[in-house]
Amino acid sequence: MIILVTGGARSGKSRYAQERAKQATEQPVYVATARVWDEDFKSRIRRHQQERGPEWTNYEAEKYISTLPLDGSVVVIDCVTLWLTNFFVDHQQDIEAALVEFKNEIDKVAAQAATFIIITNEIGMGLHADTEVGRKFVDLQGWANQYIASQAEEVIFMVSGIPVRIKPATH
Secondary structure (H helix, E strand, O other), rough: OOOEEOOOOOOHHHHHHHHHHHHHHOOEEEOOOOOOOOOHHHHHHHHHHHOOOOOOEEOOOOOOOHHOOOOOOEEEEEEEEHHHHHHHHEEEEEHHHHHHHHHHHHHHHHOOOEEEEEEEEEEOOOOOOOOOHHHHHHHHHHHHHHHHHHHOEEEEEEOOOOEEEEEOOOO
């Protein structure tokens, strides 16, 4: 099962996803997709791990989340933007190749007997990328977000810390 949580930067996506996971299980799993580029980022990761607390099982997985032992778990994947960046960089900014590999990995993740709460940044709500590589990445993330949303049973859009259910639609 996939639950997609999307929204802008600092919209409350991670907090919402973590609260949701803790409501669903006493032993949630957190998968960080970041590739650590510098000491500041490493420090942020340590701080976030400490904030989550000892009940969390923490994994670092730059690309291949499907190889982790996640069956039966409630898993927060944070976040698609960083996860996609790893595919994008490894494919030398070839968005078609990166998207194919990413979709294959999403399909493998979704096939597991687990609940995945996947966090992503919504694209197109901010400034237009002013570089070719930036525009390529926006395209890649937009298409990846659409693919995940099509596979998700539920999509939540975060607005200023308030979750708004997008899928399934409420009337």
